[in-house]
Amino acid sequence: MSGAAELAGLLGLAYWAETSIKLGVALIVIPTAALLLGYLFLLKMMAFMQSRLGPQDVGPYGTLQLIADAVKFLQKEDIHPATADRRVFRAAPVVVLASSFLLFVVLPTGPDAVVENLDTGIFYAMAVSSLSVLGVLMAGWASANKYALLGGLRAAGQLIAYELPLILAVMGVVIQADSLNLQEIVRAQAEGEIFGFGLIGNPFILTQFIGFLIFMISAQAELTQTPFDMPVAETELVGGFHVEYTGFRFLLFFMAEVATAFAFSALATVMFLGGWWIPGFDFDAPALNVLGPVVMLIKILVVAFIIFWIRFTYPRLREDQLQKFAWKVLIPLSLANIVVTGIFKVVV
Amino acid sequence: MTAATDLRSQQAYVAAQAADARVNVELDTGDMTLNIGPQHPATHGTLRIACQLDGEQVISAEPLMGYMHRGYEKLCEVRTFPQCTTLINRIDWLGSFANEVPFILAAEQLMGIEAPPRAQWIRTILFELSRIANVSLFLGDMGVQVGALTPVFFAFRDRERVLNQIEAVTGGRFHPNFDRIGGLKDDLPRGWIDETHAVMAKMRGFCDEMEDLLMGNEIFQTRCRSVGVIPGEVALDFGLSGANLRASGVDWDLRRDANPGLAWDEVDWRVWTHPDGDSFARYWVRLQETREATKIVDQLLDSIPAGPIMAKVPRIIKVPAGEAYVSTENPLGEMGYYVVSKGGLEPFRVKIRTPSFSNISVVPWVMRGTYVPDIITILGSLYFILGDIDR
Numbered sequence: 001m002s003g004a005a006e007l008a009g010l011l012g013l014a015y016w017a018e019t020s021i022k023l024g025v026a027l028i029v030i031p032t033a034a035l036l037l038g039y040l041f042l043l044k045m046m047a048f049m050q051s052r053l054g055p056q057d058v059g060p061y062g063t064l065q066l067i068a069d070a071v072k073f074l075q076k077e078d079i080h081p082a083t084a085d086r087r088v089f090r091a092a093p094v095v096v097l098a099s100s101f102l103l104f105v106v107l108p109t110g111p112d113a114v115v116e117n118l119d120t121g122i123f124y125a126m127a128v129s130s131l132s133v134l135g136v137l138m139a140g141w142a143s144a145n146k147y148a149l150l151g152g153l154r155a156a157g158q159l160i161a162y163e164l165p166l167i168l169a170v171m172g173v174v175i176q177a178d179s180l181n182l183q184e185i186v187r188a189q190a191e192g193e194i195f196g197f198g199l200i201g202n203p204f205i206l207t208q209f210i211g212f213l214i215f216m217i218s219a220q221a222e223l224t225q226t227p228f229d230m231p232v233a234e235t236e237l238v239g240g241f242h243v244e245y246t247g248f249r250f251l252l253f254f255m256a257e258v259a260t261a262f263a264f265s266a267l268a269t270v271m272f273l274g275g276w277w278i279p280g281f282d283f284d285a286p287a288l289n290v291l292g293p294v295v296m297l298i299k300i301l302v303v304a305f306i307i308f309w310i311r312f313t314y315p316r317l318r319e320d321q322l323q324k325f326a327w328k329v330l331i332p333l334s335l336a337n338i339v340v341t342g343i344f345k346v347v348v
Numbered sequence: 349m350t351a352a353t354d355l356r357s358q359q360a361y362v363a364a365q366a367a368d369a370r371v372n373v374e375l376d377t378g379d380m381t382l383n384i385g386p387q388h389p390a391t392h393g394t395l396r397i398a399c400q401l402d403g404e405q406v407i408s409a410e411p412l413m414g415y416m417h418r419g420y421e422k423l424c425e426v427r428t429f430p431q432c433t434t435l436i437n438r439i440d441w442l443g444s445f446a447n448e449v450p451f452i453l454a455a456e457q458l459m460g461i462e463a464p465p466r467a468q469w470i471r472t473i474l475f476e477l478s479r480i481a482n483v484s485l486f487l488g489d490m491g492v493q494v495g496a497l498t499p500v501f502f503a504f505r506d507r508e509r510v511l512n513q514i515e516a517v518t519g520g521r522f523h524p525n526f527d528r529i530g531g532l533k534d535d536l537p538r539g540w541i542d543e544t545h546a547v548m549a550k551m552r553g554f555c556d557e558m559e560d561l562l563m564g565n566e567i568f569q570t571r572c573r574s575v576g577v578i579p580g581e582v583a584l585d586f587g588l589s590g591a592n593l594r595a596s597g598v599d600w601d602l603r604r605d606a607n608p609g610l611a612w613d614e615v616d617w618r619v620w621t622h623p624d625g626d627s628f629a630r631y632w633v634r635l636q637e638t639r640e641a642t643k644i645v646d647q648l649l650d651s652i653p654a655g656p657i658m659a660k661v662p663r664i665i666k667v668p669a670g671e672a673y674v675s676t677e678n679p680l681g682e683m684g685y686y687v688v689s690k691g692g693l694e695p696f697r698v699k700i701r702t703p704s705f706s707n708i709s710v711v712p713w714v715m716r717g718t719y720v721p722d723i724i725t726i727l728g729s730l731y732f733i734l735g736d737i738d739r
Contacts, residue, residue: 050501146382150404150720226495227567235390235493236724315567316495318721319404 022115026104034258035066040301041308042258049312076247081144084244088142093245093252095135100256102128103263108183109276110292111284121182122174125267126167129222132260133159136231136241139253143244151240154319155231158221161326162228166218168334172211172341173204173271186275190283203274210337212272214330216306219264221322223257226311230319265303266296273299379407382720386415390493390724393734397711399723406723409715411708416738424698429455429529429665432695437523439702440736443482443679445474445514448527451698453608454674454687455529458667462609466655467531472611473544473648474514474526475676476641480551481510482679483591483638486731487558490631493728494571494721499562506554509547516540529665531658541649548642555639563631572628576714576726579625586713587706590681592730595633596625602677610676615647627729634731666693680704680736700739704732 013021039055043065047054055062080086106121108114118124133155140152174180177188185204192202205212221228232240242253269275276292277283317325385396394415400407420439424432436451437444449471456462463471488503511521516537518524526533562568578588583596593600601619603612620636622629669691675684681703688697707730714726 046497050498051505052501146380150382226497229495230721233495233721235495236721238389312498313561314496315491315562315565315571316721317567318571318719320719321570 026101026115030101030104030259030262031255033262034255037262037301037304037308038066038254038258039063041304045305045308046312049309070251073251074248078249079244079246081244083144085142085144088138089244090249092135092139092142093242093249093256095138096132097135097252097256097259099128099131099135100260100263102131103260103267106182107263107266108186108270109296110289111183111286112289114183117183118181120180122170122180122185122267122271125182126163126170129260129264130159130163132256135256139245140231140241143241145244147237147239148241148243151231151233151237151243154233154237155224155241157319158224158228158231158322161323162218162221162330165214165326165330165334166222168331168338169211169214169218170271172208172334172337175338175341175345176204176207182270182275185271186277187283189274190277201274201277201279203272205272208272208337208341210333211341212268214334214337215268215272216303217330219268220307220310221326223261223264223307225261225307227314227317228322229311229316230322233316261304261307262300265300265307268303269296269299273303384723390727391734392489392732395708395727395732395734395737397723397727399715399720401720404720406715406718406720409712409723411711413705413708413737416734418735418739420739421698421700424695426694428693429667429695432698433525433527434523436700437525438735439700439739440482440678440680440683440704440733441522442485442733443478444520444522445478445518445524445526446482446676446678447683448525449475449610450608450674450676450678450683451685451687452527452529453676454672454685455665455667457672457674458670458687458689459529459661459665460668461530461659461661463531463659464656465611465653466535467657467659468609469611469648469652470517470532470536470657471527473645473652474517474524475610476645476648477510477514477544479641479679480638480645481507481514483634483641484510484551484554486634487555487562487631487638490728490731491562491568493724494568496562496565496568499558502554502557502561506551509550513540513544513547516543528658528661530661531656535657536652541652544649545646548646551642552639555635555642558635563628563635569628571721571725572631572729573624573626575627575722576718576729577624577626578710578714582713583625583710586710588681588710589703589706590677590679591633591637592630592681592707594619594621595629597621597623602675602682606675608674608676611648612644614651615644617644617647627725630729630731664693666691667695675701678703680731680733681707702736702739704734704736708732708737 043062044054055065058064058068080089103125105115106118106125108117136155137152140148140155173185177185179185179188189203190201224231237243242250245253276288276296278288278291278295281288380401382399382401383396384399385391386394391397396412396415397409398412399409420435423435427435432451433448436447439447484507485503488500491499514524515521517534517540518526578592578596580596580598583593583598588596599619599621604619607613617640620633620640622633667689669689671686671688673684673686675682682701683703684701686699686701687695690696710730715723718726
């Protein structure tokens with residue numbers, strides 16, 4: 001029984017009213033999150049790292065740049081390649097964006113502040129996040145462009161190589177928390193102890209450090225950020241799967257990219273950094289419904305910073321090198337991590 | 349085992365083989381033609397590479413050039429000798445001053461005059477500055493080719509310092525048009541020597557930065573090492589020159605071997621070579637050469653002789669009949685001008701030997717069997733300027 005449903009029951013809301021509130025929140029939160037990350041990291045931090053100034057003209061310190069960009073994209077002509085498979089071509093960006101929207105459904109930001117507290121939350125998150133590759137593949141195929149096709153196929157290859165270590169890295173957390181439910185994972189961290197010292201709980205980054213590393217590396221590949229951005233590869237494939245997209249369809253891809261980065265940072269926060277819980281509070285304290293999202297946001301920004309930092313620093317691997325790395329290093333390492341976690345779980 | 353089961357297993361085997369064969373026929377993948385360019389970010393201009401791909405593997409790659417042909421050899425024939433430098437500046441547009449020098453030297457050779465020592469010194473300094481400006485951009489751009497966006501911004505930032513120094517002397521950032529038959533247009537401005545010393549120190553810092561940020565990076569090394577290996581003999585066969593040749597282990601540098609009278613003999617420097625011949629070696633050699641160039645400039649700045657910057661030249665330059673070929677070690681490799689004069693105001697014929705044209709000719713040989721991302725790495729590491737291919 002989810003906390004949110006109880007809350008809704010308390011307020012006497014009908015199912016449709018509750019659902020539309022949740023939908024409204026999701027519709028506001030996701031573009032805001034995408035804009036926040038896009039502005040803060042993609043534009044400003046990247047500019048400072050590259051000794052540039054970044055956007056400054058639109059709004060104070062250029063904060064409204066992304067809105068200006070969105071308006072610009074909306075004005076652009078919506079071009080379909082003549083030989084494109086029109087229906088698939090149109091559906092692809094929606095599929096990609098839908099997968100990142102669906103991720104936000106299970107993310108807990110407070111004891112009751114969660115859209116849907118699924119018992120199989122992490123399983124669901126992993127499942128819907130891999131949907132985006134379907135959209136990428138659709139885009140690559142339907143564009144009727146060789147560069148796009150190569151990009152789409154690379155994305156598919158990457159999915160097989162990286163979904164596996166991603167899920168295996170999560171397994172360690174699941175074993176330790178005894179649950180697939182994201183709220184329960186937060187609770188396990190909040191109520192855990194480090195050698196009898198329980199003040200800050202037990203963020204799983206301490207015990208699952210290898211899992212955290214593998215998760216972050218795989219997430220980087222899942223998000224097609226730089227060491228693993230072969231499906232996009234601006235200098236080779238000129239943008240890969242979205243090379244033929246213009247206007248708002250391109251905007252959808254862009255939003256999905258940044259929103260998924262936000263969602264994955266949130267997942268890492270929930271699973272490894274203690275989620276929304278603040279040391280010193282009861283797990284169910286109502287105040288956490290307000291403070292939780294703030295704490296969550298700070299942690300998400302830290303994780304996203306790492307993701308984008310790596311993106312702006314490293315060159316890109318080649319597809320075969322990536323496969324080698326995934327199959328020879330990450331998967332054995334994550335399997336070993338599961339075995340060790342399992343042994344500790346049974347023994348300790 | 350009875351004969352019947354034997355037969356049945358044999359039939360099953362045959363059927364399985366047939367099914368396999370059918371599947372293989374259906375899955376037979378044809379080769380894909382991928383045109384990289386003329387509009388493609390990795391060709392920095394309008395080079396086109398027609399590739400036959402099997403999946404991501406390259407079966408054949410052929411560079412097709414000429415999209416930016418401007419007919420400079422012909423245009424030179426309708427211009428007077430001093431006017432030609434305006435065009436010549438625009439061949440390798442990143443190292444413009446270095447383009448002017450061999451042409452002017454060829455003209456001087458035909459006229460039998462020699463620029464005074466101070467002019468030769470300043471020519472050499474500007475030559476090396478344009479080398480630094482040119483190659484430092486490569487050092488950052490190679491990062492973009494393999495996917496790292498940040499280094500190129502550092503390269504643009506630091507190259508600007510060098511361009512400022514060139515601009516301070518010549519008045520032009522990109523196209524100085526400063527070299528004259530018999531000397532130079534102007535002397536150095538006041539305070540320029542100290543500023544240039546400071547800039548050279550900064551550029552050495554930039555080289556260290558690139559070494560830390562890019563060359564030492566494991567991913568960069570996996571992407572570049574043993575990718576696009578060109579052995580020394582092959583490099584010589586294809587007429588490669590410059591850093592591409594030196595990265596294949598051939599100790600060859602026109603500055604040392606065939607100095608046409610500039611001041612390189614007067615300073616202490618060395619030629620760097622690398623035995624590997626791969627993309628990484630080409631990057632490494634260029635990085636070392638940029639460092640070496642800053643040292644050459646530093647030494648030359650301290651030893652500029654006093655004196656005039658212009659020899660005695662007639663007001664209207666008529667080049668006596670004859671022919672001359674002068675080539676120098678330009679940022680991209682050997683650049684030579686074969687100048688034929690019939691005694692008039694204009695050259696009768698100018699044949700321009702540009703390094704990029706020859707360097708790019710190795711592409712079909714080196715790209716067979718590589719992968720699509722390697723095409724970009726190899727193209728990036730061969731380092732061509734489009735204007736230098738199609739002049």
